[in-house]
Amino acid sequence: MSALDFASSQINHSLTAEKKIELYSLMVRIRRFEQVALANYQKPGRMGGFLHLYIGQESVAVGTLSLRGENDHNITAYRCHAHALASGMNMNECMAELYGKATGCSKGKGGSMHFFAPDKNYWGGHGIVAGQTPLGLGLAYGVKYLGKEGCCLCFLGDGAVNQGAFHESLNIASLFGIPVIYVIENNGYSMGTSQKRSSAYTGCLAQRAEAYDIEWDVIDGSDIYEVRAKTHIAMERARKQHKPTVLEIETYRYYGHSVADANAQKYRTPEEIENYKKNHDPLAVFRRRLTEEGILNDALADEIGKAANAEAAEAVKFAEDSPPPSIADIATDVYWETDNNTEASKIGHHFFA
Amino acid sequence: MRTLTYREALREGLDEELARDSNVVIMGEEVAQYNGAYKVTQGLWEKWGDKRIVDTPISEAGFIGMGIGASMLGVRPVMELMFWSFHSVAFDQLVNNAACVRYMSGGLCNCPIVVRGPANGGTNVGATHSHIPEGLFAAFPGLKVCSPATPADAKGLIKAAIRDNDPVYFMENTLLYGMTGEVPDPAEGDFVIPLGKAEVKREGTDISLIAHGRSVIHCLEAAETLQNDHGISAEVLDLRSIRPLDVDAILATVAKTHRVVLVDESKPFGGVSAMVSHLIQEHAFDELDGPIKRVCTIDAPAIYSPHVENDQLPNPKRIVEKVLSMI
Numbered sequence: 001m002s003a004l005d006f007a008s009s010q011i012n013h014s015l016t017a018e019k020k021i022e023l024y025s026l027m028v029r030i031r032r033f034e035q036v037a038l039a040n041y042q043k044p045g046r047m048g049g050f051l052h053l054y055i056g057q058e059s060v061a062v063g064t065l066s067l068r069g070e071n072d073h074n075i076t077a078y079r080c081h082a083h084a085l086a087s088g089m090n091m092n093e094c095m096a097e098l099y100g101k102a103t104g105c106s107k108g109k110g111g112s113m114h115f116f117a118p119d120k121n122y123w124g125g126h127g128i129v130a131g132q133t134p135l136g137l138g139l140a141y142g143v144k145y146l147g148k149e150g151c152c153l154c155f156l157g158d159g160a161v162n163q164g165a166f167h168e169s170l171n172i173a174s175l176f177g178i179p180v181i182y183v184i185e186n187n188g189y190s191m192g193t194s195q196k197r198s199s200a201y202t203g204c205l206a207q208r209a210e211a212y213d214i215e216w217d218v219i220d221g222s223d224i225y226e227v228r229a230k231t232h233i234a235m236e237r238a239r240k241q242h243k244p245t246v247l248e249i250e251t252y253r254y255y256g257h258s259v260a261d262a263n264a265q266k267y268r269t270p271e272e273i274e275n276y277k278k279n280h281d282p283l284a285v286f287r288r289r290l291t292e293e294g295i296l297n298d299a300l301a302d303e304i305g306k307a308a309n310a311e312a313a314e315a316v317k318f319a320e321d322s323p324p325p326s327i328a329d330i331a332t333d334v335y336w337e338t339d340n341n342t343e344a345s346k347i348g349h350h351f352f353a
Numbered sequence: 354m355r356t357l358t359y360r361e362a363l364r365e366g367l368d369e370e371l372a373r374d375s376n377v378v379i380m381g382e383e384v385a386q387y388n389g390a391y392k393v394t395q396g397l398w399e400k401w402g403d404k405r406i407v408d409t410p411i412s413e414a415g416f417i418g419m420g421i422g423a424s425m426l427g428v429r430p431v432m433e434l435m436f437w438s439f440h441s442v443a444f445d446q447l448v449n450n451a452a453c454v455r456y457m458s459g460g461l462c463n464c465p466i467v468v469r470g471p472a473n474g475g476t477n478v479g480a481t482h483s484h485i486p487e488g489l490f491a492a493f494p495g496l497k498v499c500s501p502a503t504p505a506d507a508k509g510l511i512k513a514a515i516r517d518n519d520p521v522y523f524m525e526n527t528l529l530y531g532m533t534g535e536v537p538d539p540a541e542g543d544f545v546i547p548l549g550k551a552e553v554k555r556e557g558t559d560i561s562l563i564a565h566g567r568s569v570i571h572c573l574e575a576a577e578t579l580q581n582d583h584g585i586s587a588e589v590l591d592l593r594s595i596r597p598l599d600v601d602a603i604l605a606t607v608a609k610t611h612r613v614v615l616v617d618e619s620k621p622f623g624g625v626s627a628m629v630s631h632l633i634q635e636h637a638f639d640e641l642d643g644p645i646k647r648v649c650t651i652d653a654p655a656i657y658s659p660h661v662e663n664d665q666l667p668n669p670k671r672i673v674e675k676v677l678s679m680i
Binding site: 348 | 376378404409410412414415416417418419420421422423424425426427428445446449450454455456457458459460461462463465494495497513517518519547548549550594596597598599600628632
């Protein structure tokens, strides 16, 4: 546990027992969703492409996104399943997207890295490292431009901090006073390269924010109370003062960079992975904490686990029973104007053979 | 009818759209306090203020990506690239985000942005500042591209581009900014030219010159020479919009004259004229009395030397020579 007890901070103190169980359940649901997705990915012919698993990092998406208000938006990179579920998307639409089905959240056109739900203020799911960081800046710019009190949480990995687009975004965020919070989910590895072998820094990665006159903080990701307490401060700074923040949340992924990462067990020692699972796993840490608080017991935890398993199994069934996109579907969702059959769409050829 | 320069016509179009829709915001390097690197946005900051006319740092990936993100929330950014050549430092944003986000989200997002600026050679600024990427960006489904040749088209098309709900990449030309031409008075009504509509700029019967951007002006001059000195009647078709493309107008002029020269400031490999050539051979093969010929920029990076750069580009002399070699 952290030296400071963040459970007593105002934003956590105000949590009801019911809400705490909800947070725990969401973390369990995200983990079960991905475990079931992985099991089915490994069966031939069900899914294609990548599958970047979030397992081990659940407290980050759940903790930060539990603070969302009506005018708060979020966007992330390709490890996007948790942010989707934590934004309120259901397992069916997410699993069906992994299966490449027409009932998927992106109609089978995006895949694992491209889940979207703009109606829930969730703007994806982006495949290019740090490519989403200017978009997050723009969403926050939009919030401010439209006169709303809100912000954008823009997630990125520790491997993204060396991309130019991120630095350009930090500069503009500070210069223009943009209500964006960059959340570096630091799982220690940019694919197979450790932080020490990929980034030059003093202290920590978030400290680079000082060069742009931006506030920053470091968070122990295994403690969801700490995640919430510190992220809340950053979000309030954004909403009330139009000031950006860089947060670095220390976390860990149990699996490889993606399922295509053949060396996942080679660049990290088994002891390192075991230590995290035993001592820092965000689900285990929160379960212990809630048990101590007298909110959670084994029977309830069991029930939550079973419900999540059943929901994931149901999502698999939904995905498997769903139709794939048709050949004709390939050429829709390219242009807004042609999709909406507007007058403009009838002038000239938009598509070519 | 009154006349305006190309830059004044663009400015009038921008100004009218700023007035029409409070979500239209102009962003770019030097667009506000400096009044625009080419004075296209002159006076707009003074009139509309900091919120609507935004100076950005020299940070193309940052501010274009920001505009794309804001557009997903309903802001309608019109972003100036000081040179379209600078697309390369924002390519991920221009292609992966603007062109693909609608598709990857299954149609849940759209990006009503305009990115505009000059895309041309001929100003002795060397290869890095002389790229002509109409064909490059038109090759990405999800994007729209247009390239006006006259002040009236510049105004009408920029207004259509701003109103369009998809990303429109608007390619201007530094050598046209000072050119004057007739532009309808705003008192006569809202002047908008839809994307995807070509225009016959000169009627002719013997050969079709098909072009876009400044090449249209060269074609008109060449057509005049061909008529006066050689008795050849050349029709000039201005594509205006590259994607959507007015294929019907292309096929109609081919069916009329049966001979074609495509004039394109791009390099010969790929590009707009390569696509137009393909469309003609596929859909109007039997109309052709001879092979389709092209006048493109000579196939090398843009040369600096003021002594020869003009000869690297399409120009009236090269067009006339090409036509005479065919007839």
